Amino acid sequence: MKLLLGLVGLVAAGVLVTTAMADSQSRFLITGSSTVAPILQLASERIEAEHPGLLIDVQTGGSSRGIQDARAGSVDAGMASRDLTPEEAAGLHVVPLAYDGVALIANTANPLTSITTEQVADLYLDRVNDWSAFGGSGPVTVVHKAEGRATLEVFLKHFGFDNKAIQADVIVGDNAQGVRMVANDPNAIGYVSIGEALHAVENGEPIRLLALDGVEATLETVADGTFPVRRTLYIMFPESTGASETLLDYLRGPAGRRIMDELSFVPAATGTP
Amino acid sequence: MTRPGSRSGWSLVWAAGLLGGLLVPTVVLYLLWEGVAFLRGSPAALLGTDWYPTQGDFGILPLVGGTLATSFLALLVSVPVGLGAAVALHFHAPARMRDTADAVLGVLGGTPSVVFGLFATVWFVPHLGASLASAVLVLTCMVTPTFTLLALAALRQLPRDLMEAGTTLGLKRSQVIRRLALVVARPQLAAAASFSLARCLGEALAVEMVCGNVANMPTGLSVPVRTLTTTLVQEFDYAMGEHRTALHLVALTVVLFAAAATTLAIRLSNRRGEVPA
Numbered sequence: 001m002k003l004l005l006g007l008v009g010l011v012a013a014g015v016l017v018t019t020a021m022a023d024s025q026s027r028f029l030i031t032g033s034s035t036v037a038p039i040l041q042l043a044s045e046r047i048e049a050e051h052p053g054l055l056i057d058v059q060t061g062g063s064s065r066g067i068q069d070a071r072a073g074s075v076d077a078g079m080a081s082r083d084l085t086p087e088e089a090a091g092l093h094v095v096p097l098a099y100d101g102v103a104l105i106a107n108t109a110n111p112l113t114s115i116t117t118e119q120v121a122d123l124y125l126d127r128v129n130d131w132s133a134f135g136g137s138g139p140v141t142v143v144h145k146a147e148g149r150a151t152l153e154v155f156l157k158h159f160g161f162d163n164k165a166i167q168a169d170v171i172v173g174d175n176a177q178g179v180r181m182v183a184n185d186p187n188a189i190g191y192v193s194i195g196e197a198l199h200a201v202e203n204g205e206p207i208r209l210l211a212l213d214g215v216e217a218t219l220e221t222v223a224d225g226t227f228p229v230r231r232t233l234y235i236m237f238p239e240s241t242g243a244s245e246t247l248l249d250y251l252r253g254p255a256g257r258r259i260m261d262e263l264s265f266v267p268a269a270t271g272t273p
Numbered sequence: 274m275t276r277p278g279s280r281s282g283w284s285l286v287w288a289a290g291l292l293g294g295l296l297v298p299t300v301v302l303y304l305l306w307e308g309v310a311f312l313r314g315s316p317a318a319l320l321g322t323d324w325y326p327t328q329g330d331f332g333i334l335p336l337v338g339g340t341l342a343t344s345f346l347a348l349l350v351s352v353p354v355g356l357g358a359a360v361a362l363h364f365h366a367p368a369r370m371r372d373t374a375d376a377v378l379g380v381l382g383g384t385p386s387v388v389f390g391l392f393a394t395v396w397f398v399p400h401l402g403a404s405l406a407s408a409v410l411v412l413t414c415m416v417t418p419t420f421t422l423l424a425l426a427a428l429r430q431l432p433r434d435l436m437e438a439g440t441t442l443g444l445k446r447s448q449v450i451r452r453l454a455l456v457v458a459r460p461q462l463a464a465a466a467s468f469s470l471a472r473c474l475g476e477a478l479a480v481e482m483v484c485g486n487v488a489n490m491p492t493g494l495s496v497p498v499r500t501l502t503t504t505l506v507q508e509f510d511y512a513m514g515e516h517r518t519a520l521h522l523v524a525l526t527v528v529l530f531a532a533a534a535t536t537l538a539i540r541l542s543n544r545r546g547e548v549p550a
Contacts (some may be wrong), residue, residue: 060510061510061511062510062511064511064513065510065511065513068513141402141403144487146486146507146508146511147325147326147327147508147511147516148326148327148508148511148512148513148516149511163325163327163328164323164325164328164330168487168497169402169403169485169487169497170403170485170486170487170497171485171486171487171497171499171507172486173481173506173507180394181403184394184395184398184399185398185399
């Protein structure tokens, strides 16, 4: 009997602690792409300061999850760093926030400054294993992305690769890990979000963004639409509420644009669609 | 507040223990529950050698191979090194050195795995590549201190009169250690190895940073590999549908492996080694 009482006591204590942790404030939940998440994280910190009582919770879990959660209405907004299919977009209020590119990156020790689509195929499909083929030296370390990531989908779709045909030497999770791998390995080649790569270069990481088929990977070429591997970063809402309007107004306003600049993305309003 | 030792105080302790004991079966049941849809559908798909979960290939054999290869190869290094260190510290080292070593090993054993991972990305990966070799080395670094501490504890448990009896019988010190101490302590040392194995099987973060994460069979030390746990680290948050269901079974597999190693360790540690006549 006492044992039972003790058990009940412990469970009750656990329940109390968890309910105390769950906040009674109104919580605006956003899930999805980890590429888009930093925009919302920065924005939410500033919006929360201006709107006490509004609590914005940003969780990452990939574009597909963001879309699925928004469709199910289990969140207040979803984030995606790839285009939605017409079926996915049906019934959602989808708003383009910014443009981003996916750039090939190499270590600064690698003499390569530009790359062609053909060369990318040679490297990723294991037809070329040594940099000597392209004027460098050393065995190539092919850095690739884990399954379920939007950057992977954008990359595969643009180059028309079947994921099973790719011979990777390293598979990384997020963009930061991709940057770290290439920064640590003079022979590595990888691909990451241009925004993230420019940010890493600013922070002194020894990586270089490679021009693709003669087009430099910069914010300007992403903005004017000439950089070939471009994607749109979206936020989508299952329904329009006061809080969602506040968020959207902020993101579309000058403060929102400053955040995108800060993160090296091209605000959708200023780029060529 | 209840007095320690009072009956209600004890009932609370018992209840806490019971909850802890219930947790493991609950976790196993939860993983089974989440994974059962996959088992009903195409369980044989799990036994394939291709892991392309978003394209419908769910073969976990390369992941199992990666987990077993990294763990057992790490033990192959950790056990001899740790055993040598434990014998040297227990039988040969002066007391002050032993205390210092205890403290250092304790700190190393308690160091978070991400620290080992960062260390390994800078020191191992540039030379060995993101590969099985790097993964084995980082696991070795993590588990050798733990194994050494457990081995030391096993040696300290030996009855003192055993050593004295050996010396009285005219055995040399090295013979006492090799033929008596290590033989009597053998089950406990094996238990220490099994606990270390369980830790290797379950390690995720440090390995993920250095193993390469390509779902290859571990056919060589320079091959990039992927383990069950690193798959969970990289894919779980991004997985949906069948992929997510399959990952629950991947998690279940690790739990069962680690549980087997731990159970073995517990059974061994309750045994006593036989001294040969």
